[in-house]
Amino acid sequence: MDPKSVEFTADNPLHILGFLFEEVTATRVSGRLTVTEKCCQPFKVLHGGVSALIAEGLASLGAGVASGYKRVAGVHLSIHHIRPAALGESVFAESFPVSVGKNIQVWEVRLWKTKEQEKTKMISTSRVTLLSGLPVPDHAKDSLDHLKKFVSKL
Numbered sequence: 033m034d035p036k037s038v039e040f041t042a043d044n045p046l047h048i049l050g051f052l053f054e055e056v057t058a059t060r061v062s063g064r065l066t067v068t069e070k071c072c073q074p075f076k077v078l079h080g081g082v083s084a085l086i087a088e089g090l091a092s093l094g095a096g097v098a099s100g101y102k103r104v105a106g107v108h109l110s111i112h113h114i115r116p117a118a119l120g121e122s123v124f125a126e127s128f129p130v131s132v133g134k135n136i137q138v139w140e141v142r143l144w145k146t147k148e149q150e151k152t153k154m155i156s157t158s159r160v161t162l163l164s165g166l167p168v169p170d171h172a173k174d175s176l177d178h179l180k181k182f183v184s185k186l
């Protein structure tokens with residue numbers, strides 16, 4: 033895995049799990065994941081923490097774009113696991129902003145089971161609250177350029 037690739041820098045943990053982004057805009061972020069062993073808890077069901085990871089990742093990328101490519105930080109995440117997603121199943125994730133303020137953004141993230149790429153039953157629903165417009169540390173100066181490059185590649 034190339035640590036300089038835009039997929040890696042956009043969201044390394046999601047990249048490692050095989051998550052593929054489809055859309056990243058200020059009003060919508062989406063992507064897909066196949067539930068592999070790497071994503072499961074001992075009962076061969078999508079780990080609840082992976083669902084939360086997807087929620088955090090999608091909301092953060094969307095909020096980053098919506099803030100004009102400023103640094104954002106998640107400050108709260110709540111999740112309801114409505115039904116399990118079993119090993120081998122295909123998952124579609126979609127996210128949209130509930131509120132975009134100058135400082136605070138709230139994003140909704142929904143995970144769905146899919147059949148032939150179409151959404152069927154909801155797996156989980158999350159709300160993520162983020163603070164935007166934070167200073168970017170020197171060691172991460174490139175990260176917002178990487179995000180722009182990633183978004184333009186989709």
Ligand SMILES: CC(C)(COP(=O)(O)OP(=O)(O)OC[C@H]1O[C@@H](n2cnc3c(N)ncnc32)[C@H](O)[C@@H]1OP(=O)(O)O)[C@@H](O)C(=O)NCCC(=O)NCCSC(=O)c1cc(O)c2ccccc2c1O
Pocket residue numbers: 073074077078079080081113114115116117153
């Ligand atoms: C929690 C629920 C089972 C509650 O269901 P409820 O009774 O409210 O609703 P329904 O009866 O209408 O069912 C809805 C839906 O749930 C599924 N379901 C129900 N019962 C079962 C069951 N006995 N076994 C399997 N699945 C069941 C069923 O698919 C129904 O869907 P339909 O399509 O038929 O409508 C339910 O809300 C639920 O299953 N929620 C998802 C729970 C989940 O997946 N949580 C996240 C992962 S759990 C987790 O992260 C985790 C668990 C561990 O035990 C760990 C142990 C060790 C390490 C890590 C662990 C870990 O990470």
